[in-house]
Amino acid sequence: MEPNYFRLTLSVAAGVFLGLLVFSLFSWFAAMLWLGAVTSHLDEIVGSVSSSSSPGPATISSNAQVSSDRAEINASDRQNTKTGKRLRFLCDEWTRNASATPTQTTISGAGDACRRYQHYIDTGVVLK
Structure with a gap:
């Protein structure tokens, strides 16, 4: 019995399509997880910057001294x-x-x- 090349071609094409679809979904999921981690980290940074008060002159000079010591x-x-x-x-x-x-x-x-x-x-x- 000779193989049915048309059915074989459709089977291979369907397998490739499903493989690419699954890969795309996993890639999208990983990208969303990464973006979530990055945005939460940025939110923490922005929150810490905005919650700090503006330094006065004494604070600035003491920061300069600490910075030079460092x-x-x-x-x-x-x-x-x-x-x-x-x-x-x-x-x-x-x-x-x-x-x-x-x-x-x-x-x-x-x-x-x-x-x-x-x-x-x-x-x-x-x-x-």
Whole structure:
């Protein structure tokens, strides 16, 4: 008995259609869950910002003092991190190479490496 290719084609097409339909429904459900989580998180952020009162001058100056203290602590902490130590090593290595063989490449490499290290210590962001 020869297979009925028309029925086989319809069966495969129906299977593909149902598979895509189920996949689309699961994708839509996952997207709605993700959007719900994001919007609830944004509602929390907006609620905390709007519920805080406007700071007076004394609060602003004390916040500035705390912020500068935090920057000093963060700078010293950043020097002791793995990234800080690696960037410091690269800066020292490029500086040694620039003093041993002062070419344009080693001098600019030393400047770049030390600038990246200093930027990381100041901001916590590694430059590329």
